[in-house]
Amino acid sequence: MNPRIKNVDNLSFKGMKALIRVDFNVPLDDHFHVTDDTRIEAALPTINKILNDGGAVILMSHLGRPKSGPEDKFSLKHIVLTLEKALGKSVKFAPDCIGSEAKNLAEGLKAGEVLLLENLRFYKEEEKGDADFAKKLASLGDIYVNDAFGTAHRAHASTAVIAQYFDIKVCGYLMLSELKNADKVLGNPERPYTAIMGGAKISDKILIIERLLDKVDNLIIGGGMSYTFAKAQGGSIGDSLLEPDKLDFVLQLMEKAKTKGVNLILPVDTVISKAFANDAEQGLAKKGEIPDGWMGLDIGPDTRKIFAETVLKSKTILWNGPMGVFEMESFDKGTKAIAEAVAEATRNGAYSLIGGGDSAAAVNKFGYGDQVSFVSTGGGALLEHMEGKVLPGVAALEP
Numbered sequence: 452m453n454p455r456i457k458n459v460d461n462l463s464f465k466g467m468k469a470l471i472r473v474d475f476n477v478p479l480d481d482h483f484h485v486t487d488d489t490r491i492e493a494a495l496p497t498i499n500k501i502l503n504d505g506g507a508v509i510l511m512s513h514l515g516r517p518k519s520g521p522e523d524k525f526s527l528k529h530i531v532l533t534l535e536k537a538l539g540k541s542v543k544f545a546p547d548c549i550g551s552e553a554k555n556l557a558e559g560l561k562a563g564e565v566l567l568l569e570n571l572r573f574y575k576e577e578e579k580g581d582a583d584f585a586k587k588l589a590s591l592g593d594i595y596v597n598d599a600f601g602t603a604h605r606a607h608a609s610t611a612v613i614a615q616y617f618d619i620k621v622c623g624y625l626m627l628s629e630l631k632n633a634d635k636v637l638g639n640p641e642r643p644y645t646a647i648m649g650g651a652k653i654s655d656k657i658l659i660i661e662r663l664l665d666k667v668d669n670l671i672i673g674g675g676m677s678y679t680f681a682k683a684q685g686g687s688i689g690d691s692l693l694e695p696d697k698l699d700f701v702l703q704l705m706e707k708a709k710t711k712g713v714n715l716i717l718p719v720d721t722v723i724s725k726a727f728a729n730d731a732e733q734g735l736a737k738k739g740e741i742p743d744g745w746m747g748l749d750i751g752p753d754t755r756k757i758f759a760e761t762v763l764k765s766k767t768i769l770w771n772g773p774m775g776v777f778e779m780e781s782f783d784k785g786t787k788a789i790a791e792a793v794a795e796a797t798r799n800g801a802y803s804l805i806g807g808g809d810s811a812a813a814v815n816k817f818g819y820g821d822q823v824s825f826v827s828t829g830g831g832a833l834l835e836h837m838e839g840k841v842l843p844g845v846a847a848l849e850p
């Protein structure tokens with residue numbers, strides 16, 4: 452990170468109102484209860500530092516992807532209770548992120564108090580990076596803090612454009628810690644360095660996979676994306692996930708891995724199912740031998756062993772994307788086995804970084820969250836940072 456960028460630790464917030472961009476884009480259930488509060492907990496160090504300094508805090512975030520204006524299911528009012536519990540104090544809520552009510556609430560805010568603004572994306576100006584909208588938001592606080600690592604890859608009004616309206620703009624503890632941990636893998640990682648890629652879509656992760664070939668010793672591919680590899684090699688994959696327009700790409704990738712001396716490790720067997728359901732008829736198939744009418748929903752037992760052996764020999768591990776449909780018990784064994792292996796490798800001295808909403812949820816679900824080196828709150832943001840792209844949310848903090 453640019454050493455000229457300041458962080459919250461460099462300042463005293465006494466008597467100041469800090470406007471903090473956080474990423475409270477958290478999952479909610481059908482009753483609008485927060486089902487994973489990781490991103491809220493992760494923002495606490497910055498909020499508490501400012502409150503303890505004698506400052507006041509105004510929090511702004513997006514939630515989901517509302518299409519046209521306010522929608523109750525995307526209201527940040529649903530997270531107030533979780534935030535209050537996490538902070539151990541009451542939180543004021545502004546039902547509109549700009550306008551007279553937000554302005555009055557912000558002006559009346561006393562030292563030690565917290566105000567949460569309604570979803571920024573209820574205004575299309577947020578994603579458009581509209582300067583007037585950013586200016587209105589900026590008028591609410593004295594100092595701008597960006598702690599929204601998960602949204603740092605977006606050049607939106609509240610993440611990037613807004614910074615120009617502040618003399619003092621700093622990054623928060625979460626942002627700082629995310630960037631530091633990512634740099635351990637980006638810089639000069641201890642070898643062997645193994646990347647584990649999984650999840651549903653190759654297209655989302657093409658750039659990072661290509662880039663990783665310049666960096667890693669081992670590249671493990673599991674999850675839904677592995678079936679496109681099996682198909683490209685001439686196998687039968689039944690109704691498994693397939694990205695037909697990526698068949699050429701994966702063949703090129705396999706060639707490239709060979710040229711660069713990267714050990715590309717693909718599944719040798721797969722758990723198959725008649726339907727995308729926990730209780731559907733199930734079986735096992737060898738790689739590329741999935742019968743018609745069946746789909747691959749997890750890596751098989753031989754693959755679990757092969758993948759785990761490589762992980763256990765690694766000194767640096769980057770993991771993004773589950774090995775199967777871990778949300779269903781019948782197809783969670785692959786992801787669980789990898790989580791276990793990553794935790795064991797970490798105990799043996801390896802550095803392990805887990806990124807991606809679903810990967811983080813999986814690691815936490817299986818109880819390994821505190822047994823790996825770092826679980827990132829970013830998905831796309833972490834991958835873009837790893838690809839070497841400049842994150843607009845970070846660049847905007849440069850003096």
Ligand SMILES: Nc1ncnc2c1ncn2[C@@H]1O[C@H](COP(=O)(O)OP(=O)(O)O)[C@@H](O)[C@H]1O
Binds near residue numbers: 775777830
């Ligand atoms: N074989 C598979 N078939 C269908 N979906 C899969 C398969 N393996 C993994 N998935 C799904 O991929 C999703 C996660 O993918 P992704 O969003 O890329 O991960 P992350 O959020 O960690 O980056 C999970 O919901 C999981 O159920």
Ligand SMILES: O=C(OP(=O)(O)O)[C@H](O)COP(=O)(O)O
Binds near residue numbers: 476515516605808831
């Ligand atoms: O959850 C997020 O990203 P992620 O799904 O890549 O982890 C961030 O809050 C960014 O949300 P967005 O992808 O709607 O801009």
